[in-house]
Amino acid sequence: xxxxxxxxxxxxxxxxxxxxxxxxxxxxxxxxxxxxxxxxxxxxxxxxxxxxxxxxxxxxxxxxxxxxxxx
Amino acid sequence: xxxxxxxxxxxxxxxxxxxxxxxxxxxxxxxxxxxxxxxxxxxxxxxxxxxxxxxxxxxxxxxxxxxxxxxxxxxxxxxxxxxxxxxxxxxxxxxxxxxxxxxxxxxxxxxxxxxxxxxxxxxxxxxxxxxxxxxxxxxxxxxxxxxxxxxxxxxxxxxxxxxxxxxxxxxxxxxxxxxxxxxxxxxxxxxxxxxxxxxxxxxxxxxxxxxxxxxxxxxxxxxxxxxxxxxxxxxxxxxxxxxxxxxxxxxxxxxxxxxxxxxxxxxxxxxxxxxxxxxxxxxxxxxxxxxxxxxxxxxxxxxxxxxxxxxxxxxxxxxxxxxxxxxxxxxxxxxxxxxxxxxxxxxxxxxx
Numbered sequence: 576x577x578x579x580x581x582x583x584x585x586x587x588x589x590x591x592x593x594x595x596x597x598x599x600x601x602x603x604x605x606x607x608x609x610x611x612x613x614x615x616x617x618x619x620x621x622x623x624x625x626x627x628x629x630x631x632x633x634x635x636x637x638x639x640x641x642x643x644x645x646x
Numbered sequence: 647x648x649x650x651x652x653x654x655x656x657x658x659x660x661x662x663x664x665x666x667x668x669x670x671x672x673x674x675x676x677x678x679x680x681x682x683x684x685x686x687x688x689x690x691x692x693x694x695x696x697x698x699x700x701x702x703x704x705x706x707x708x709x710x711x712x713x714x715x716x717x718x719x720x721x722x723x724x725x726x727x728x729x730x731x732x733x734x735x736x737x738x739x740x741x742x743x744x745x746x747x748x749x750x751x752x753x754x755x756x757x758x759x760x761x762x763x764x765x766x767x768x769x770x771x772x773x774x775x776x777x778x779x780x781x782x783x784x785x786x787x788x789x790x791x792x793x794x795x796x797x798x799x800x801x802x803x804x805x806x807x808x809x810x811x812x813x814x815x816x817x818x819x820x821x822x823x824x825x826x827x828x829x830x831x832x833x834x835x836x837x838x839x840x841x842x843x844x845x846x847x848x849x850x851x852x853x854x855x856x857x858x859x860x861x862x863x864x865x866x867x868x869x870x871x872x873x874x875x876x877x878x879x880x881x882x883x884x885x886x887x888x889x890x891x892x893x894x895x896x897x898x899x900x901x902x903x904x905x906x907x908x909x910x911x912x913x914x915x916x917x918x919x920x921x922x923x924x925x926x927x928x929x930x931x932x933x934x935x936x937x938x939x940x941x942x943x944x945x946x947x948x949x950x951x952x953x954x955x956x957x958x959x960x961x962x963x964x965x966x967x968x969x970x971x972x973x974x975x976x977x978x979x980x981x982x983x984x985x986x987x988x989x990x991x992x993x994x995x996x997x998x
Contacts, residue, residue: 595897597741597783598838602810605743605787608759611812638758 604631651720654704657697659690666691735776738805741783744769748792762789766797766809766821779805786810788819788842796823796846798830799837799868808838813874817843817905820878824848826857828880831868831891838871838896843905845878850910858882860911864891864920871896872927877913879906883939884913887920887948894923901928904961907935913963914941916948916972924955931959931984940964941985944972944995953977962986968995 603622606612614632617623623631648656665687676684707726711718714729743759746769750762763769769786777784784803788794788811797809809829811819820843821828828844831837839862848859859881864870865888873896877884884904887893902924904913913935916922941963944950953976965985968974971994976982980989980997991997 598785598806598808601741601743601783601785601808602787602813602840605745605759605785605810608743609745609787609789 600627607631608635649720653697655701655708657701658693660694662690663687664690664694666695733776735778737778737780738782738784739780741785742777743785743787744773745787745789746794747789748794749790759789765795767795770797770799773803773807774801779803779807781805783808788812791815791818793820793822796821796826796828796830798827798832799835800830800832802834802836806838807836808840809842811841811843813841816841816874816876816903817878819843820845822846822878823857823859827860827863829861829870830863830865831870832864832866834867834869836869836871838873839875840873840896841875843876843878844880844884845906846880846882848881850881860884860886862886862893863888864893865889866891868892869894872902873897873900874903875901876903876905880908881910882908883911883915883943884908885922886911886915886917887922888916888918889920891920892923893921895925895927898926899928900926901930903930903932904935904959905932907961907963908937908939910938912939912941912943912967913937913961914950915939915943915945916950917943918946918948920948921951922949923951924953925951926954928956928958931957931961934959935961937961937963940967940989941983942974943967944969944974946970946972949973949975951975952983953979957982957984960984960986965989966991966997968997969993971995974998 603617607614607617614628618628667688710729711725714732716725716729718725744757745759745762746764746766747762750764752764752768755761755763757763757769757772766786773784783806785808819841822845824847826848828846829839844861846859846861848857850859861877861880861884862870863886867890869892871894885893914922941961942950942952961984963985964987965983966974966980966989968991974997977998
C-alpha cells in the first residue's frame with residue numbers, strides 16, 4: 576500500500592489511462608487540419624516528429640486530391 | 647421522349663391490352679405458334695412480364711440506394727456500391743478525428759474537417775452506428791468557437807474516446823443545455839473531455855426521468871477523464887458523480903476552471919458511491935462565483951479525493967459538506983478549500 580502522502584501507484588499507470596501520447600498526436604493533427612497550427616509549428620513544439628509529420632503530409636495530400644469519381 | 651432508363655419502374659402495355667400466355671406456352675416459347683405470328687396482345691404480355699421483373703429488381707436496388715443515401719443516375723455505375731459502402735461499419739486502422747462545427751450539418755455533413763457535422767450527439771451516434779474503433783482513439787473535435795448543444799453518452803465504444811474543443815481556449819467552446827445536463831455519461835462509457843466549457847440551466851429539482859441542470863453528470867460506472875475543462879453557470883452541481891461514476895484527471899497536472907456558480911447545487915459532488923479524484927490537478931476559481939451548496943461535497947458513500955492538488959482563487963460557498971458516510975480526503979489540507987462558510991461533516995461523513 577502506498578503512503579498517504581504519495582500518489583497511489585495505480586493512478587498514473589499508463590495502461591489504465593488513455594494513451595495521452597496517442598491522444599495528443601491526434602489532437603495535434605486536428606489542430607493542423609483546422610488550420611490552428613501548421614506542421615512546422617507542431618515540429619517546433621515537439622508535438623510531432625519528422626516521421627509523423629511526413630506521414631501526415633501524405634495524408635493531407637491524399638485528402639486534398641480529387642477523387643476518382645470527380646475525375 | 648422516353649429513354650430506356652426512364653422506362654425503369656414503368657411497364658410495357660400498361661394501358662394496352664395484353665393476354666398472358668399459359669405456363670405451357672411460355673415454357674414452349676414461340677414454337678406453340680407454329681407458322682402464325684404472335685398476336686399484339688401476346689407480345690404485350692411478354693414485354694410486360696419483362697418490365698415487371700425489371701421493376702421488381704430495380705425496386706430492390708432503389709431501396710438500397712435510398713438506404714445508403716445515394717441518388718441513381720443513368721451514367722453512374724457505382725450507385726449500388728457507394729450505397730453499400732455508405733452503410734458499412736468502418737474499421738479504423740488509425741486514430742481518427744471526427745469534426746463538429748456550429749455551422750456544420752448533421753444531414754449533409756460527413757464528419758471531415760471540410761464538411762463537419764453540427765452536433766456532438768450525432769457524431770457520437772454516427773460512431774456508434776458506423777465505426778468500429780478496433781482499439782483506436784476516436785476524437786470528436788469541435789472546430790470553431792461557439793455554443794454547442796449538449797450530449798449524453800451511454801453506450802461504450804471499443805476504443806478510447808475523447809471530446810475536444812481547444813485546450814488553449816476552453817471557454818470559447820461552450821457546451822450548453824437549457825433543459826438538462828451539458829454532458830452526461832452513463833453505463834460504463836469512458837470519455838476524455840478537454841478544452842471545453844460546460845453550462846447547464848435545466849431543472850433545479852429533477853426527479854427520475856427529468857433533466858437536471860448539471861454541468862457534467864457521470865453516473866452508473868461511467869468514467870470521465872478531464873483536462874482544461876471550464877465550468878460555467880449551472881442550476882445544479884457543476885461536476886457530479888454517482889452510482890459508481892468516476893471523474894479523474896486525464897494527465898498529471900490537469901486543470902479545471904470554475905467561471906460560473908450554481909444557483910441550486912454544489913461546485914463538485916461525489917454521491918451514491920461516485921468518485922471525484924482531483925489528485926495532481928489545479929482547480930482555478932475565476933470571478934468569485936457563488937454556490938448554493940458547497941465547494942466540495944461527498945455524501946451517501948461518495949468519495950472525493952482533493953489531495954496533492956491546488957486550489958486557486960475564491961468562491962462564495964460552504965467549503966465542504968461531508969455527510970451520510972461520504973468521504974472527503976484532503977490529507978489534512980481541508981483548510982485550503984475555497985469558500986466563505988465553514989465546512990460541515992455530519993451523519994457518518996469522514997474528513998481527513
